[in-house]
Amino acid sequence: xxxxxxxxxxxxxxxxxxxxxxxxxxxxxxxxxxxxxxxxxxxxxxxxxxxxxxxxxxxxxxxxxxxxxxxxxxxxxxxxxxxxxxxxxxxxxxxxxxxxxxxxxxxxxxxxxxxxxxxx
Numbered sequence: 001x002x003x004x005x006x007x008x009x010x011x012x013x014x015x016x017x018x019x020x021x022x023x024x025x026x027x028x029x030x031x032x033x034x035x036x037x038x039x040x041x042x043x044x045x046x047x048x049x050x051x052x053x054x055x056x057x058x059x060x061x062x063x064x065x066x067x068x069x070x071x072x073x074x075x076x077x078x079x080x081x082x083x084x085x086x087x088x089x090x091x092x093x094x095x096x097x098x099x100x101x102x103x104x105x106x107x108x109x110x111x112x113x114x115x116x117x118x119x120x
Contacts, residue, residue, distance in 0.1 A: 001027060001043050015051050023051045026065050033068070 001024065003011070011020060027047045030038050039046045053059035 001047055003044060011048070011051065015055055019051060019054060022061065023047055023054065026050070026061055029065065029068050033064070 024047065027043050027050070030046070031043055036043070050059055
C-alpha cells in the first residue's frame, strides 16, 4: 500500500494482526476492482481510516468484499474437487488384486499398473 517501515510498525503495534490483514486485503481488492478513483484521498488513507474505525466497532467490511471472499473460496474449492476426481480415476485405474501370481483388476483384466510397469 506504500507505507514506510516506521508507519507499518506503528500500525502493527496499535492494531491486531488479523484486523490489519483483513483491511489490507480489502484495500488491495478495492484498488484491483475499482481502481484508484475509488479512494477519496489514497489507498493508505482509506486503509488507516478503515482499520481505526473497525477497531472501534464503527466499520465493517463492505458488502462487495463478502462477494469477493465467496468467489475466492469457491475457486479454492475447485482444486479440491479436481483432486477428488483425480483420486477416483486413479483408484479405478490402479485397483489391483493378485490372481495366480498376475496382477488383475476385479473384472479379470490385467491392470493399468501392470501394463505401465511392463513398459518401463
